[in-house]
Amino acid sequence: MKYKTNNPRQLAVETLVRTSTGSYSNLQINAVIQSTSMKPEDKALFTNIVYGVIQHRLTLQYKLSPFIREPQNTETWVKELLYTAMYQLEYLDRVPKRAIFDETIKIAKSMGHDGTRRFVTGILHQMDRKGTPEVDAIKDVTERLSIAYSVPTWLVTMLQDQLGKPKAKAILQSLNMAPKQSVRFNSTKTTKADLMTKLNADGYDVEDSEVASEGIIVKSGQIVHSSFFKDGLLTIQDESAMLPVESMKIAADDTILDACSAPGGKTTQIASRLDGGKVFALDIHKNKLKTVLRNATRLGVEKQVETFELDARKVDQKFNDGLFDQILVDAPCSGLGLLRRKPEIRYDKTPEDIDRLSTIQLQILNAIAPKVKTGGMITYSTCTIVNQENQDVIDQFIAAHPNFEVVKTQTALDLDHNHDDQMLKIYPDDYGSDGFFVSSLVRKS
Numbered sequence: 001m002k003y004k005t006n007n008p009r010q011l012a013v014e015t016l017v018r019t020s021t022g023s024y025s026n027l028q029i030n031a032v033i034q035s036t037s038m039k040p041e042d043k044a045l046f047t048n049i050v051y052g053v054i055q056h057r058l059t060l061q062y063k064l065s066p067f068i069r070e071p072q073n074t075e076t077w078v079k080e081l082l083y084t085a086m087y088q089l090e091y092l093d094r095v096p097k098r099a100i101f102d103e104t105i106k107i108a109k110s111m112g113h114d115g116t117r118r119f120v121t122g123i124l125h126q127m128d129r130k131g132t133p134e135v136d137a138i139k140d141v142t143e144r145l146s147i148a149y150s151v152p153t154w155l156v157t158m159l160q161d162q163l164g165k166p167k168a169k170a171i172l173q174s175l176n177m178a179p180k181q182s183v184r185f186n187s188t189k190t191t192k193a194d195l196m197t198k199l200n201a202d203g204y205d206v207e208d209s210e211v212a213s214e215g216i217i218v219k220s221g222q223i224v225h226s227s228f229f230k231d232g233l234l235t236i237q238d239e240s241a242m243l244p245v246e247s248m249k250i251a252a253d254d255t256i257l258d259a260c261s262a263p264g265g266k267t268t269q270i271a272s273r274l275d276g277g278k279v280f281a282l283d284i285h286k287n288k289l290k291t292v293l294r295n296a297t298r299l300g301v302e303k304q305v306e307t308f309e310l311d312a313r314k315v316d317q318k319f320n321d322g323l324f325d326q327i328l329v330d331a332p333c334s335g336l337g338l339l340r341r342k343p344e345i346r347y348d349k350t351p352e353d354i355d356r357l358s359t360i361q362l363q364i365l366n367a368i369a370p371k372v373k374t375g376g377m378i379t380y381s382t383c384t385i386v387n388q389e390n391q392d393v394i395d396q397f398i399a400a401h402p403n404f405e406v407v408k409t410q411t412a413l414d415l416d417h418n419h420d421d422q423m424l425k426i427y428p429d430d431y432g433s434d435g436f437f438v439s440s441l442v443r444k445s
Contacts, residue, residue: 013084180238
């Protein structure tokens with residue numbers, strides 16, 4: 001797609017319009033950056049505004065609501081433009097108010113007409129003169145938390161009911177913090193110490209992960225554009241996402257099933273531990289399997305990986321019972337542990353989605369259960385933080401399969417922050433990483 005401008009604020013408005021119709025923010029941001037010639041500081045401002053408006057959307061809507069009298073009759077791009085102005089005023093201390101107002105009014109005229117310019121100018125001056133409503137004035141506690149942290153009320157209530165009000169508030173407070181940039185070093189090509197030394201020498205500020213033994217936190221620089229990434233010395237992966245495979249006691253000659261593999265982070269993590277063994281990677285989408293193989297090839301572990309286009313609930317069509325030493329089910333889920341990294345999820349998901357997904361998760365576990373050997377292990381994981389998709393699924397599975405038992409999930413750094421009935425629960429506020437759940441299930445007979 002060609003863009004007519006390099007103005008980061010206008011590009012942010014155009015991107016927010018596209019994400020409001022269902023496009024993923026991270027993909028849209030990457031596409032704009034690759035298709036324009038913005039300066040580095042403008043790329044940073046553009047990215048900050050897009051993510052910031054999405055993260056704080058309910059707060060911004062609340063604060064602007066007194067000034068947009070007929071929101072249903074106001075064009076989407078005009079509302080997004082006003083949200084970008086409000087976001088900059090509320091959250092970007094270093095940007096002068098005059099500059100924000102001037103730029104917003106110019107964009108209103110260039111994207112619309114003189115009438116739009118007057119409309120936007122009037123709202124900005126009203127807002128400046130009267131001030132915006134205070135969130136603290138909201139009397140209902142649940143609504144106040146919802147508006148303050150820009151999370152739907154149903155999710156606030158669900159987290160409070162399941163985790164208690166203090167923990168729920170701590171999670172909500174953490175969700176709008178900037179996500180860390182973390183990578184997993186590729187043990188087939190380098191050591192952690194050697195890679196960290198080379199990264200430092202090349203100007204990257206890095207430190208050890210306190211969550212995952214293979215994790216490295218990159219505090220500055222875009223590592224995805226580096227030779228380290230291109231040459232397969234590392235791959236982009238959140239610290240928490242490394243834990244399911246880290247908890248698996250993999251032997252070099254194991255035959256392993258990754259039942260829901262795309263985009264391949266965990267598949268390649270398994271493959272890096274194999275020598276003579278094989279990981280069979282399933283996904284329902286053929287195009288996503290191409291990404292799995294592309295990642296495996298970049299990391300040099302493609303010989304250990306074999307892909308199959310298959311719904312994990314239909315494994316009986318392809319594999320014999322008792323074939324696998326281990327099975328990983330990194331199940332499709334609501335992704336509520338990723339709200340810091342994918343902020344639009346909070347507005348897209350519903351309680352009905354959670355119920356539907358928990359049914360699918362249990363169906364996958366039921367289907368793959370006979371495929372693991374006696375004495376073998378199923379590792380079940382999700383990147384969500386609600387019981388319906390986590391502990392409740394495991395409880396239902398164990399009730400229907402008494403020949404399995406839950407054993408304590410062990411990680412290399414011996415995380416026990418939220419071990420509950422031997423299952424590992426990582427919340428977004430614990431370490432500043434993604435929320436994750438891991439349960440280890442051994443087949444006894």
